[in-house]
Amino acid sequence: MSLVMTSPPAAEPVTVADIKAHLRIDDSDEDILLASLLLTSRMHIETALSLALITQSWTLRLDRWPRGRSLELPLAPLRAVDEVRVKDASGAANVVSAESYLVDLAARPARLVWNNVVPPAPQVPAGGIEIDLSAGFGADGESVPAPLKHAILNHGVGTAIRMLQQSVGVTVDGEIGPETLGAIGARNVVDLIEVYADIRRARYRALPHFWRFGRGWLKRVDATLALGKSWAATDGIIRGLMEPAQNAKGETTMSDTSTTVTTDDSAKWWAQSKTLWGTVITAAATVLPLLAPTIGVSLPADVIQTFGDQAITAAQAVTGLIGTALAIYGRFTASSVLSIRKS
Structure with a gap:
């Protein structure tokens, strides 16, 4: 059995404005990222509950x-x-x-x-x-029950933030503020990634279907951990990423820049950006499964029969959540601007 989306929802149950109000974000710098996080959160809730929120x-x-x-x-x-x-x-x-x-x-x-x-x-x-x-419940977010919309805000993006806060030992409230940023900046990146992976493993083991899908989930955690460590080694970031004065204010060194593209030798190559890769992973996990059937690409029936359609869908949601966490972490620990690599 396989289930293929032929027409996606025309809207999201929760808007970018809703999540900005929820997270107390006033500017529009991260609207595109927030939109991708909302897509991931909505798909995670739909997968977990076997629901279609918007028609x-x-x-x-x-x-x-x-x-x-x-x-x-x-x-x-x-x-x-x-x-x-x-x-x-x-x-x-x-x-x-x-x-x-x-x-x-x-x-x-x-x-x-x-x-x-x-x-x-x-x-x-x-x-x-x-x-x-x-x-679906209806054509727009007004038709979706309020508890489900709250679940999108608190279980998707909020869960990634809360796990990150748990990793650094600060108040777990689902909101990125000076306390969280300061604790992140003071931590060794590799150590922080390992702690985050341990929390993720514990979360998986607590799920009721761990006995069936747990081995695959843990393998993905291990693979993501190894990739994160390799990126940390490439960046050379094995210490805190922010100066003490900035930690106190909850700011990064990016506040002194006016552009995101530079050829400064001290700048970071764009392919080393964890925020960018996190966004790419999130998009791949959420958008590609929707677009693939429209261009004639689908999983063989024997693969679906072997692993189960629900397990494949859950893997897509898990990958999206990992990408979300990586993008959030990269955004709030960035220490230099992006550059175009010189030849």
Whole structure:
């Protein structure tokens, strides 16, 4: 079974203005980054709860029909089954008459129930059944329940910040301020990354599905830890990144610059920026899975069957959260401006 998004939501449940108010951010310098963090947070909540917050369209692909008269549909709240198709021996998808089945929207989860008929059998070995679904609370954020919007603010971006605060031993309140910045600047970067990885491992072990997916989750933590250490070694940042006076104010040395591109020999090459790489990782984890089906790229059915669609989706969400944490950490520990590398 695989679930592929065919039409993404037209809006986010929470706006950039909402998160700026939540984090007490007054300027617009980080609006693009915040927008990517919101996308990651929303997808994390949707994955964890099997929900579609804003109206969106998906195609459910099956190899064969399950036994019995009904099929449970994996998205909630389901709005409609738009079309059911079954492939013949030539691979052509034939539309199944809507009179052949009923859609039980009141059930949890929603079900497709056959109306006293035998469901047509697909004539191809894999992916022979396609069901187009529409799900979501509504077309905009006003339709999304308030507790879910609070979860996006506090579980996604807030979780990354709180874990970082826990790593440096300051008050865990989900807000970046002078205390947090000062503690970050005073820490050895490699040590800080190792502590953060330990907190991440403990978080995974506390999840109810750790027995099933935990080995893969921990491998990703180890891989991310190794990559973070290599970046720290490349940057040569094995000490605090901010001067004591700046730590007290919660500022970085970037405040004296007026541009983000320079050819100064003391500046940092753009490819060494943790903020940039964190944003790229976040975008890759969240945007590529949505765009890949539109250009004809999708995971083989045997891979999905082996690892499970939910595990693959969870891996995308975890990668996005790691990218988010790296981008936040890089943003608040930057000590030099970016430059274009000289040849």
